[in-house]
Amino acid sequence: SESEEQERDRALAHLEEVLMYEGPQTVAGIILEVIVGTNGILVPPDGYLQGVREICDRHGIVMILDEVMTGFGRTGYWFGSEGFGVEPDLISCAKGITSGYVPLGAVVISQKIADQFKDKVYYGGLTYSGHPLACAAGVGAITAMKEEKVVENAKMIGDDVIGPALREMQKRHKSIGDVRGRGCFWGVELVKNRETREMLVPFNASGAQMGPVAAMASAAMNQGVALMVHWNVVILAPPLIITPAEAKRGLSVLDEVLEIADKAAD
Structure with missing residues (x-):
């Protein structure tokens, strides 16, 4: 590619092509990092995440963003996706949610998906789900981050x-x-x-x-x-x-x- 725009368009075209070969009806979700972290801080070109969002919407695929590294202020926004103007269906997060003091992970769920569980019981969970110590650390960290800007x-x-x-x-x-x-x-x-x-x-x-x-x-x-x-x-x-x-x-x-x-x- 000779420009970021060209690379963006090629990457989106490749994603679309893979979906066509596999059959979009066989793909439940697309998972990607907002900014690739350890492998080089790879920032997506402007419009790329919006393009993935459009593809997901068109094919009924859930867009899942991994914000374990980019969430909770790391990129200058509460979530890195905000900086790109994209709203995913699910966000996985951890690390910064407690400022690293206590292990805690979470999944942010869109209202559309959350509404599905109003009438359907979600049979899932982990042994330490909702651990009060970890959750208290999360609340404390988020409160301090807000107060101290x-x-x-x-x-x-x-x-x-x-x-x-x-x-x-x-x-x-x-x-x-x-x-x-x-x-x-x-x-x-x-x-x-x-x-x-x-x-x-x-x-x-x-x-x-x-x-x-x-x-x-x-x-x-x-x-x-x-x-x-x-x-x-x-x-x-x-x-x-x-x-x-x-x-x-x-x-x-x-x-x-x-x-x-x-x-x-x-």
Whole structure:
């Protein structure tokens, strides 16, 4: 593809083609992450999720969004899907729902689906469903996030601090092939060559193969900044309560250690 729009259209056409081959009547639901997390912070092109929504509606398929990572403020919205203007039928969520203090997962159900259980009993559940301790932690976390405007802070940090800083770094560091993200959820893709987009380290790299990327992470840690690296992508996912000053310090360290990646690039 030569543009995000072209990639979006091709991806939607491929999904439609698969449904036609399989038979849409055999597909109960389509599950996808709003933003793919660990595998590179892959942000869908504008219009992609709306396109999936339209396909699901046309074929009577349930649209299920996995917001375990993107939910509860991570992208600058309570749910990442809000930022894309999409309403799924089901949302799976966890992690941020209690700020990680106690394990808790939940499924947000649309009114249309919830109404089905007014006259039909849902025979399901788990041993620890509705655990009062976990639910209390969830209520407490959500209340604090509202009172302290944590979600709004995450959006501001992404819009005003992280996003602009990373795009400026991309102009100066030849090892940066792409930057992408929203709120407090960003990925910096490292490449050997911007033209070919060859990865700075191999796919599925580990140990010594991680070379310059591992060296970057180590150098940053020595300065008190923890970088999550996954193959050739540096993932930035700071606490949602981070201040602009703290974010700028972390970005300054990233800017410095990127020199290691630049030396390994063509």
